[in-house]
Amino acid sequence: MNGKELSKLxxxxxxxxxxxxxxxxxxxxxxxxxxxxxxxxxxxGEPRIKITINSFKDFSKEExxxxxxxxxxxxxxxxxxxxxxxxxxxxxxxxxxSEFGVHYAxxxxxxxxxD
Ligand SMILES: [Zn+2]
Numbered sequence: 001m002n003g004k005e006l007s008k009l010x011x012x013x014x015x016x017x018x019x020x021x022x023x024x025x026x027x028x029x030x031x032x033x034x035x036x037x038x039x040x041x042x043x044x045g046e047p048r049i050k051i052t053i054n055s056f057k058d059f060s061k062e063e064x065x066x067x068x069x070x071x072x073x074x075x076x077x078x079x080x081x082x083x084x085x086x087x088x089x090x091x092x093x094x095x096x097x098s099e100f101g102v103h104y105a106x107x108x109x110x111x112x113x114x115d
Contacts, residue, residue, distance in 0.1 A: 003027050006053060022048045027055040078104040
């Protein structure tokens with residue numbers, strides 16, 4: 001996904017999940033060990049949120065696959081810890097509800113993927 005496509009996705013997100021400040025996104029190589037950052041900056045004296053996503057240009061295909069698979073494992077393992085017996089899961093309105101978010105954050109943190 002290039003910067004233009006990411007910006008389009010951010011515009012969609014700003015409609016369904018608006019941030020307090022305007023959000024922009026860019027890609028860049030070598031992010032100091034991270035895959036993405038989110039920061040509040042000032043542009044022309046006005047605060048805004050800047051998201052930077054690693055371009056992964058300096059990564060091999062195998063490294064990118066490892067990263068993606070790890071992210072997917074966190075997601076799916078969060079389901080594994082969230083789900084209860086099948087009868088209760090039938091009534092769940094969404095697999096990706098706020099409860100899932102709590103489990104996702106817990107797994108993300110336990111794997112040392114957050115500070
Ligand atoms: Zn899911």
